[in-house]
Amino acid sequence: MMDEVLLLQRIFDALFNSAIYSSLALALVIIFRSTGLLNFAQGEMATFSAYIAFVLLAGAAPGVTGGGLAGWFGAPFSTPLAIAGAVIIGIAAGATTERVLIRPLRNAPELALVNVTIGILLALNSLMAQWWGTGPRVFPPFFPSAPGDHLGIAGARLRFSTIGAWLVLFALLTLLALLLRYTRAGLAFRAVSIDPESAALNGIRVGPTLMYGWALAAGLGAIAATMSANSVLLEPTMMVRVLVYAFAAATLGGLDSPKGALVGGVIIGLSQTLIPAYVPFIGFELSVLPALLAMVIVLIVRPAGLFGTERIERV
């Protein structure tokens, strides 16, 4: 293959990851914007949803066994139904988490919230390893991904799964924009994000509104995880590295900017594929390093990121 074609091919390959990182980064941004909290458990919550889908799909395809809890829900379901079920359960779990673990701590120091999210991360990770085993599981593809399922563009192949991931992402973005712009809950959410105190004074119930935000974020995470479970292999730690990429993407774009999450996801996704390809030292395994460095540099040089709001700190 010629160099330009190879480069184009790598960019196409990167775009699938970009879509995943963007959606997870968007979930992180939704929570950070409304509560000022970085949800370290976002990745594990998403992985958990993917495992739920895995259970619901038990027996649907060869190798899809459902693992420890198979048969409890009357599996197998068809793929769209299973994923919808997993997303709904994920949303419910996200909302419950907010209500039970986060809301009682609304006046607590930052450390308490870090502790709770780290606790969820550890507990969920271990729970999944116990129930479904640490080894990678076969997960049926979300999009048609047979060897021939691609578009040929200038000699490079744009796979259907990449196109599908971006279509899903744009559909989600549109849905999110509509929800935030045209529903009362969305209006309340925007108000709470800007200033919870004034919002409360105007009669908005801050708690349930934040729960709505957590539900949205958990849903986004669930979709991202089920979309990527086929390509990165379903295992308890599958989202750990992805979470670093997503955090890097969110930081790069600005932690409180949805647009930033999208752009950051694309940049981080491209760099994750292109840097290891051209810098031999990095290699595939160490591709987290550039993302981490990007995150550190952004936080040092421009903490607001590309599109974020400058933080004005009163002393």
Next chain:
Amino acid sequence: MSGDDWPKPFPRPADDETSDSDAGAPGVFAPSSDPETGPSAFSVAGVTSESPDPPPATTTTGVTLKPPDPPAAGAAVQHFGTGGPHAPRPPLRRRISPLSWIGGALLGIWLVAMPLTSSVTELRQNTQIVVMVLAVLGVNIATGYGGMISLGHGVFVAVGSFAAAYAVDDLRLPWAVSIIAGAAFAGALGALVGLPALRIKGIHLALVTLGLAIVFQPLAKRFPAFSGGVSGRAVGAELVPPEWFGTSRWAEGLYHYLICLAVVITAMWLTHNIINSRPGRAMRALRDNDTAAAVYGVNLVAARVNTFAVSASLAGLAGALHIVLVPFASQESYPFSESLVLYATAVLGGLGSLWGSVLGVAIREVFSWLGALFENVGGLGPLSQFLSLLDEEQFVFGVLLIALTFVFPRGLIGMFTRRTGERAPRFRRNRTRA
């Protein structure tokens, strides 16, 4: 709130968000009377000079109590912040509960009886537990005293063990030098990590250190000469006890135990001294309010880098001692979850307290013992699968971390020492306002 009329010398961003009565708003920077468990470095008192502690009085029960601050200072007390003039802050008073005596006695008995009653293997494992105190203490220094949440201390432990292994094997240095070299190397790396911490604070620093913990394994594989690459490195040199000590395997184990115990106690004593000296006060001042600390002449750069270096070198020391006990070092032993469990141990024991770290490690062992009891309960269907979860350290620590945040926000050490008028270490919450 009545206190709003009073001048606030250093209103903090968190002030408008915490509705609880904030009696500890910084007033005059006076070193607190007993900073061992790390109360606010800014105590509200009208005196700027440290009043010397009168000798402790002993009650009939034998419990040593610290007398309250001299009342003479109380006359001049001017309260700032939301506490208001009518809510005088109670003087810091240390009450050592009987529980601490029991705990201390148990610890002492265990330290003496354990080597006498255990087999060679058990002795080795228990020595590793003793060494772990240092790693947890490292997390505690950064997070509890310095206010910099570190989720990546497993990295420093690993680097300490690699550096010590490199020094003793490849450079053929004596053990004592190698162990110190391991701690020093980890400390230097910690200082390097501390540099970005000048700008990156709070939850963002937690994020970066978590990233560090995740990136560590693949990164370590890239330096095979240092870390042994994928498979890790075996340590060839052995720390052999002198001949008069005996040559049996058990004597060797005891020798290692005594050396590790001595190093741990020395390190804890040094840490205690650092915490109660000027750099330590700077650490806590930084944690409570860095702007105020800077106003009072604390060099923020030096204080942050120092804190991280001290905390990382403690973790590195733990790693270096580890290769004395187990002659093998590999990145495999330090997945990111190991760092998180270290952090959880520090939080569980109690941040901002030296003994909290000891307690945290003890609790960790108690739970791993409890978990082992449930491990092989079979025949209960899904329930036995759930019970075997209790043997998973990660799961137990995750759940405990959540539970403790609600039940004992100050960590379990809060059961042992209770003070009136003291708050847990504060962490400011930065909110982005769009």
